[in-house]
Amino acid sequence: MNDEELxxxxxxxxxxxxxxxxxxxxxxxxxxxxxxxxxxxxxIELQKVQENHPFYASSEGKSLLQKIQQANQxxxxxxxxxxxxxxxxxxxxxxxxxxxxxxxxxxxRNT
Numbered sequence: 001m002n003d004e005e006l007x008x009x010x011x012x013x014x015x016x017x018x019x020x021x022x023x024x025x026x027x028x029x030x031x032x033x034x035x036x037x038x039x040x041x042x043x044i045e046l047q048k049v050q051e052n053h054p055f056y057a058s059s060e061g062k063s064l065l066q067k068i069q070q071a072n073q074x075x076x077x078x079x080x081x082x083x084x085x086x087x088x089x090x091x092x093x094x095x096x097x098x099x100x101x102x103x104x105x106x107x108x109r110n111t
Contacts, residue, residue, distance in 0.1 A: 003055045014068045021075040
């Protein structure tokens with residue numbers, strides 16, 4: 001794989017990562033998972049390239065990989081926020097389920 005092809009694949013990886021963050025923020029988990037699958041396929045291709053490829057030592061390569069790292073961190077922060085929100089909703093739901101079953105038991109005893 002030449003430098004241009006490798007750079008194009010990393011650009012695609014960056015694009016997918018940024019799009020994943022956008023769909024996380026919209027709570028569109030189906031699209032997020034679809035993009036995650038696409039990014040995983042691309043990652044498999046990128047892992048086949050040797051680590052000592054000249055692109056990685058170039059200034060363009062280092063800059064692009066830095067942007068990818070920053071985008072990935074931002075996407076992971078968005079993921080954590082969505083995950084925490086889902087966990088909170090689940091906890092609240094479970095708390096109300098416990099209250100409603102207790103109330104139902106209480107009302108049944110008095111009737």
